[in-house]
Amino acid sequence: MTESSQPLKLIIDGQPVPFVKGDSVLVAMLRNQHHPTGGGCLCLGGDCPHCLATIDGVAYVRTCQVPARPGCVVACTHHAHAVPALPQTHHVEPTTNARHQHADVVVIGQGKSGLAAAELARTAGQTVVTLDAAQGQDVIGIYPGAQVVARTTQGMLIVHVRQEIIVATGAAELHPVALGNSLAGLMTARAAQQLQAAGLSLGRIVVINDANRLVRFEGESNVTAVVVRDDQGLEQHVGCDTAVIDLGTTPRNMLHRMAAGLPGVRVSVVGDAATNSDVPNCPAHGLVCHCSQVGVADLQSVWDRGFHELELVKRASLAGTGTCQGGVCLPYVRSFLANKGGTLQPAFTARPLARPITMGEVAAGGHHHVTLRTPLDGVHRAAHAHMERAGGWWRPWNYGDWQAEYWAVREAVSIMDVSTLGKMLISGPDALTLLDRLYPTKVSTIKTGMSRYVLLLDEKGYVLDDGLISKISDTRYTLTFTSGGATTAELWVRDWAESWGLNVRILNQTMSLGAINVTGPLAKELLARAGLEKPPEFLSHVEAHVAGIPCRIFRLSFTGELSYELHHAAVNAPVLWRTLLDLGKSLNIRPHGLEALLKLRLEKGHIIVGQDTDFDSTPRRIHHEWAVKLDKPDFVGKHAVLRTNKVSLDKILCGLSMEGPPPIEGANLTVDGNYAGYVTSATWSPILGKTVMLAWLKLSNDLAPDRVMIDGRPAQRTETPFYDKEGARAKA
Amino acid sequence: MPKLDRFPLTRIVSTPALLDGIQTSTTAIVMRTAPDELFWLGSPAAPVINDPHAIIEHDTSFVGTWLSTQAATAWVSANCEWQLPTTRPVFAQGEVAGLPVKLWIEPRRMLVLVQQPFAADLGERLQ
Numbered sequence: 001m002t003e004s005s006q007p008l009k010l011i012i013d014g015q016p017v018p019f020v021k022g023d024s025v026l027v028a029m030l031r032n033q034h035h036p037t038g039g040g041c042l043c044l045g046g047d048c049p050h051c052l053a054t055i056d057g058v059a060y061v062r063t064c065q066v067p068a069r070p071g072c073v074v075a076c077t078h079h080a081h082a083v084p085a086l087p088q089t090h091h092v093e094p095t096t097n098a099r100h101q102h103a104d105v106v107v108i109g110q111g112k113s114g115l116a117a118a119e120l121a122r123t124a125g126q127t128v129v130t131l132d133a134a135q136g137q138d139v140i141g142i143y144p145g146a147q148v149v150a151r152t153t154q155g156m157l158i159v160h161v162r163q164e165i166i167v168a169t170g171a172a173e174l175h176p177v178a179l180g181n182s183l184a185g186l187m188t189a190r191a192a193q194q195l196q197a198a199g200l201s202l203g204r205i206v207v208i209n210d211a212n213r214l215v216r217f218e219g220e221s222n223v224t225a226v227v228v229r230d231d232q233g234l235e236q237h238v239g240c241d242t243a244v245i246d247l248g249t250t251p252r253n254m255l256h257r258m259a260a261g262l263p264g265v266r267v268s269v270v271g272d273a274a275t276n277s278d279v280p281n282c283p284a285h286g287l288v289c290h291c292s293q294v295g296v297a298d299l300q301s302v303w304d305r306g307f308h309e310l311e312l313v314k315r316a317s318l319a320g321t322g323t324c325q326g327g328v329c330l331p332y333v334r335s336f337l338a339n340k341g342g343t344l345q346p347a348f349t350a351r352p353l354a355r356p357i358t359m360g361e362v363a364a365g366g367h368h369h370v371t372l373r374t375p376l377d378g379v380h381r382a383a384h385a386h387m388e389r390a391g392g393w394w395r396p397w398n399y400g401d402w403q404a405e406y407w408a409v410r411e412a413v414s415i416m417d418v419s420t421l422g423k424m425l426i427s428g429p430d431a432l433t434l435l436d437r438l439y440p441t442k443v444s445t446i447k448t449g450m451s452r453y454v455l456l457l458d459e460k461g462y463v464l465d466d467g468l469i470s471k472i473s474d475t476r477y478t479l480t481f482t483s484g485g486a487t488t489a490e491l492w493v494r495d496w497a498e499s500w501g502l503n504v505r506i507l508n509q510t511m512s513l514g515a516i517n518v519t520g521p522l523a524k525e526l527l528a529r530a531g532l533e534k535p536p537e538f539l540s541h542v543e544a545h546v547a548g549i550p551c552r553i554f555r556l557s558f559t560g561e562l563s564y565e566l567h568h569a570a571v572n573a574p575v576l577w578r579t580l581l582d583l584g585k586s587l588n589i590r591p592h593g594l595e596a597l598l599k600l601r602l603e604k605g606h607i608i609v610g611q612d613t614d615f616d617s618t619p620r621r622i623h624h625e626w627a628v629k630l631d632k633p634d635f636v637g638k639h640a641v642l643r644t645n646k647v648s649l650d651k652i653l654c655g656l657s658m659e660g661p662p663p664i665e666g667a668n669l670t671v672d673g674n675y676a677g678y679v680t681s682a683t684w685s686p687i688l689g690k691t692v693m694l695a696w697l698k699l700s701n702d703l704a705p706d707r708v709m710i711d712g713r714p715a716q717r718t719e720t721p722f723y724d725k726e727g728a729r730a731k732a
Numbered sequence: 733m734p735k736l737d738r739f740p741l742t743r744i745v746s747t748p749a750l751l752d753g754i755q756t757s758t759t760a761i762v763m764r765t766a767p768d769e770l771f772w773l774g775s776p777a778a779p780v781i782n783d784p785h786a787i788i789e790h791d792t793s794f795v796g797t798w799l800s801t802q803a804a805t806a807w808v809s810a811n812c813e814w815q816l817p818t819t820r821p822v823f824a825q826g827e828v829a830g831l832p833v834k835l836w837i838e839p840r841r842m843l844v845l846v847q848q849p850f851a852a853d854l855g856e857r858l859q
Contacts, residue, residue, distance in 0.1 A: 100808075102815040160813065365810065367830030367857065372849035375793075393849075427745075428785040475785055505745040505768065505787050511847040512743075512793040570848055571738065571792035 113271025291322020422486025
């Protein structure tokens, strides 16, 4: 026997069984006396849940829609509509591709009506995409956009539709609802035709074409007889091997219902899917919804409990919530409710998904949200930094020894990658006007070459962000923002500039500039070694070369020590970083990460907007009234600040200190057992030998308590900064 | 994974009217990224603009790669929800593969650019 003449085989429940070329998996199973679910009326049209099985590890697959192929592994995990077990071992979902297509018109279904509709659209000069389940393009959802999403043999296809969605999905055959309708051997007329065409013997056949005469199906597991009522009303037993159900059709309009009403696109339905066929007679007995195993008696129970509206009956009974989404049961549930209530209710809402899909198919084409990388990202990783996500960026948490990093800042010199800071350049004749209206500080009093710490407020007077304004010339300024707030701040600045019609140019330099903070008592010495002879004074800035690299150098301090922030072209960041580390070796330099920085800044009582502030933090509540000049003519948030200043203060952000280890951030404060606020930042201070914190504290009669309890331990209200109160070290 | 190269360019931020008046070049790639911003990539150098307040920045933070039409079509088809313009050459920008990209599309190839913070992810998502 040559290889090509070997019989084709697939594997069913561990056993190889032959199939014939052209078989679907279902036909191959029936050819070998296997019923995927053990019973129920088969349709071979993809409408019912009776042929579900697990194929190649994927559950809930309609075997009638999948061509059989050699080696295909089928497991009857849905027998008697059981729920298949979840994979017991680590399961790696294979990647599913996604493709996007754009078209004026999408036609779903390629029967006569669908073909005609597509041809008509093409003739009219429209671009058309056709989708047909019979060709392996199974539409699983229609979404606003409008997007028609189909599962195809090449992965997920997302069709972006500009003008019209035409549903031409035809009609499904009605299934029988009677006692015994879960037996094997029941099939629709179309299914019987297909099986006979495939060469399967159906044995003795009884055709049921009058639901009024159908009483029940009889048999153990396979149907052996159909009981019908004759003209005299007497029951007649008709022996059979196959009961062929020919009770008419119902429009297959789920996708039309799903798409109807989507904005920006026409939705039409043509052919048999557009027919308004009568619903079948009200069933008296039997299973109505096979997916959820809901019988007529269950519907009666739901009705008796007061659920009379179709959407509620669906939820109360679960009829229509299974894998076929009402494809089989909906006509009968509507019929039941019409019989009870006298009114035929419209079909229930159809929402994606129309078909079960895999997690891989759900994720197809999706990407995780990007965490940004600074120009020094590779340098940090090469130094084995422990990287963490913070403010939307990958940042070094530490380089293995946070304590050494901390003390390098306090006692020697250290550098930190602060490229994540928002950075913006503003230029133009109206630059000052823009900034003076935008910020609560008097920008007009900032001298060229000087910088100022500023709050950014929203219209409600709440703190939106903070940063630095630096004046380069009368018409040119740089701004900095927090790492996490930079994107919002850019939109904020641009929006106001446009709203006020100001003549300014704005450039976001956050990603084009790197930034390195050189900090510690020996920072000046390090920069001198790098060739900077005249570093800027406190809160001023200069343009100069550091280690041969052009920089704008800002003198400010977040750590509490002498600090210089070097802004430079991002491409130069690695060279500058390595050069500074080389030059600082004899100064015991080491880089520090966020872990050390959070301690350093908290010792100084510096806030982090977003961590220490809340959505309703006013300058007064965070003790930053000094940053708000209410004698300015106007600025964003001024009126709200004036209004809220008239209200008595109900809470403040304050400093606390305590002995022992720090509580978790977010820990509650209590006074006399009553809630009094919560901790926003807490750390053990190496230099102070105690825990220091920032916390929101409720006021009572305008007074803040001096002592609070945190996790059963006392804490003392303490003025900030906790360390170097006069700021002598930063201004040295 | 295609090798990503650095594409140094000049960013010009000025008034829309002045940017509209810039003579484009047949050799340089000129991308109008916003009404008030223009990217100039390649030679000759960007022209001098008659705006004392213009921001002219030599920007070295963009990285990217040229894709053949075939590779570009496959990548865009799998990762882009919006339809690319059909004229050539043409500039387009938006989210592709979850990244903010700038595209310069020529008849036989397409340049994909991102800023450096997205470079690693672009490399992964071009595979």
